Amino acid sequence: MVPDVIRDAPFGQIVRFVTRNKVFQYPEEKDDWRCPRAEYGADRPTKTLSEASTNVPTPATEKEKLDFPDAPNALSSAPTRPDADGASSAASVTDLEASRILSRIVSRPQISRAQTQASLTEAYEDAVRQETVKTQPSRTLIPERTADNRILVTWYTTDDQANPQNWSQGKKALVIMQIYMYTLAIYIAGAIYTPAIPTLIEKYDISPTVASLGLSMYVLAYGLGALVFSPMSEIPIIGRNPPYIITFFIFLIITIPLGLINNFAGFVVLRFFQGFFGSPALATGGASITDVYSLLQMPYLLTGWAGAATAGPALGPMISGFSVPVEGWHWSMWEILWLGGPIFISLMICLPETSSPAILLQRAQRLRKRLVAQGKHAEAAQLVAQSEIDQASMTVADIAKENLLRPFQINILDPAVAFTSIYIGLIYGIFYSFFECFPLVYGAGLPAPSITRGYGMNLGEQGLIFLSVAVGVAIAVAIYIWYLHYHANPALRAQLAKGQLGAPETRLVPGLYASVLAPAALFMFAWTGFNSPDIHWIVPTIGIVLFVVAIFLVFQVIFIYLALTYPMYSASLFAMNDAVRSSVAAGSIHYSTPLFHTLGIGKGGSLLGGLMVMGVVGIWGLWLKGSWLRGKSRFAAK
Structure with a gap:
């Protein structure tokens, strides 16, 4: 390995x-490699298929011919090893049909290609069938021909180790842990700056609002960067790794002048670009996870990734809270470099490419090169990867329209999507207001007119309070994984056994209760924090934990709802959602300080809690009327 x-x-x-x-x-x-199928190096008749059909879910007629889970046995008569010349005998039409279905099953499910609920159901059924295929002997997969007689390069066998879905559990775990650590580092780098704000206010004689630009510009930039790097990583000729490595290298290089600069305006500009080049963790991390795990396993791993992204901002102030008062405000930037450097080295040496289209494109290029070296130019010209067909007619304008303009259009014209963007943006904004609110509650407090005496903690102790966010994330991750394992996945398998996927609204159920808990927890934090130090500091801190548990669950159910309702546009919708919530969060960093100074902790927190109550109405309405909204939507899968 x-x-x-x-x-x-x-x-x-x-x-x-x-x-x-x-x-x-x-x-x-x-030199000693033997071709697993004659089609990759010799001309022989195969079934002609249209280019588009290679990604169309199995029709009902195919299901009748190949009744799963025993369908892999249809290949029992097909050769599993090439003969001495690297060729294999001609396959029957039944073998070709079985091989085509197997090839689709063992590949990463392309949810974004599902245009209807039926095809989306088929993708989930394939995930169930994949479990059966993996328990059976390896079978050679027969490559298909397109309408113009070209041969599609695919996986050689059902257990082809080049296929990320077939990697060992150890290799998958290595990939996932690196993505988690990379994501954690990028999010830590944002908020690690906050303990330096009081020093910058005094050093440069600036207002707290201006001093907060070092955080808000970083947050804004990594949301905007997602719009650029998310579609870029989906281009097979690029793949996942180049955006990761190139941007992370630039991210670390920018950190060096950030640790040396003594001009605040220049510092803010560099922080913006640092956030922008850190955005692939946000834009593509989830895609890397979906590359290596099936649709049934993927939610568990995505929950852990979301946990790293949510806990990261809270760990930043804890890391720098004790060091910045002693070593100076530049110290937090050097801590970013020390954290990110080893992770970058790990990604360079130990992060394999996970994009299946990119891997198959490179395989097609190697096969063509081998045939050309053997003088078989005609045979080389016949080989093609599916990604080359898909992108032959695509232009830069098409990519921009699909990934930039389409999400705006859907947000404007589809009320369900518009609500989720606003609601998630509001939640994220309130979450980032904590970075301005915590020093007021746990530090020196607030002066008149809304007096809060505060708990009198120093910067380091205030940073430890942010651990409550990590505690909330850990609890939420445990709850959601329990829900997936004991409720969601068993219910999903039962539905799939009936040939159904179930309404997307059923995935919202945990969020219904969490949406009620969120404003209640916010009220608890606001009014117990307002009365500090008369009420023990643990009470408002418990409110923070409960709030984080609630919003984490809301995040998870809304994202899975969007993926199941708008599968064709899910990637671009997620990128747009990233941009919206980061923009709102950047704004909240600036409005929260005057908000709490003017209204006080109690009233200011109550205002935000009241806005969260509106979200309760929205998500319950989505649960009750979601099917009607989907029926009216021109973008939802029917």
Whole structure:
């Protein structure tokens, strides 16, 4: 496993480029490699399929021919090993049909290709069938021909180790842990700056609002960057790793002048670009997880990734809270470099490419190169990857329209999407208002007219209060995983056994209760914090924990609802949602200080809690009337 991981990681790819592919070779580049199917190197008749059909879910007629879970047995008569010449015998039409279905099942499910609820159901059924396929002997997959007689390069066998879905649990865990740590580091880097704000106010004689620009510009930038890097990572010729590595390297380089600069305006500009180049963790981290896990396993891993993203901002002030008062405000920037440096080295050496379209594109290029070297130019010209067909007619304008203009259009014309964007933005904004509110409650308090004496904690102790956010995240992750394991997934499997997926609104149920808990917890924090130190500091802190538990659950159910309701547009909708909530959060960092100074902790928190109550009405309305809204929507899968 280790040589393959290093070969497929950015470091291995650089070594391959420098040595002209002499080091870290792929099987197709070795002299003793034998082609698993004759189609990749010799002309033979195969079933002609349209280019579009390679991604269309299995029709009912195919289900009748190949009754799962025993469908893999249809290949029992097909050859599992090539003969001495690297060729295999001609396959029957039944073999071809079975092979095509198997090829689709063992590949990463393309939810974004589902245009109807029926095709989305088919994708989930494939995830169930994939579990059966993995327990059966390896079968050779027969490549298909397109309408113009080209051969589609696909996985060689059902257990092809180049397929991220077939990686060992250890290799998958290595990928996931690196994505988690990368995401955690980017989010820590945002809020790690906040303990330096009092020093900057005094040093540069600026207002608290201006001093907060170092945080707000970072938050705004990583939301805007998601709009750029999310679609970029979906382009097979680019893949996942280049956006990760190139942008993270720039992120770390920018950190060096941030640790040296003594001009506040320049500092804010650099923080904006630092956030922008840190955004692939937000934009693409989830996509990397979906690359390696099936639709049934994916929610568990995405929950952990979301936990890292939510806990990260809270850990920043804790890390720098004790060091900044002693070492100076620049110290927090150096801590970012010390945290990010080892993670960058790990990504360089140990993060393999996970995008299946990118992996198959590179395989097609290697096969063509091998055939050309053998003088088989005609055979080489026949080989093509599905991604090359998909993108042959796409232009930059098409990509921009689909990933930038389409999300705006859906947010404006679809009330359900508009509500989720506003609600998530509001929640994220309130979450980031904590970075301005905590010093008032747990520090020196507030002067008249809304007097709050505060708990008198120093910066380091205030940073420890942010651990309550991490505690809330841990509780929420445990609750949601319990819900997935004991309720959601069993119910889903029962529905799939009937050939149904179930209404997307059923996924909102945990969020219904969480939406009620969120404003209640906010009221609890606001009014117990307002009466500090007469009420013990643990009481408002418990309110914070409950609020984080609630909003985390709301986040999870809304995102899965969007993915199931608008599968074709889910990637661009998520990127737009990232941009909206980051923009609102950036604004909240600036409005929260005057809000709490003017209204006080109790009334200011109550105002925000009142807005959260409006969200309760919205999410319950979505649950009750969601099917009607989907029926009226021109974008939802019917």
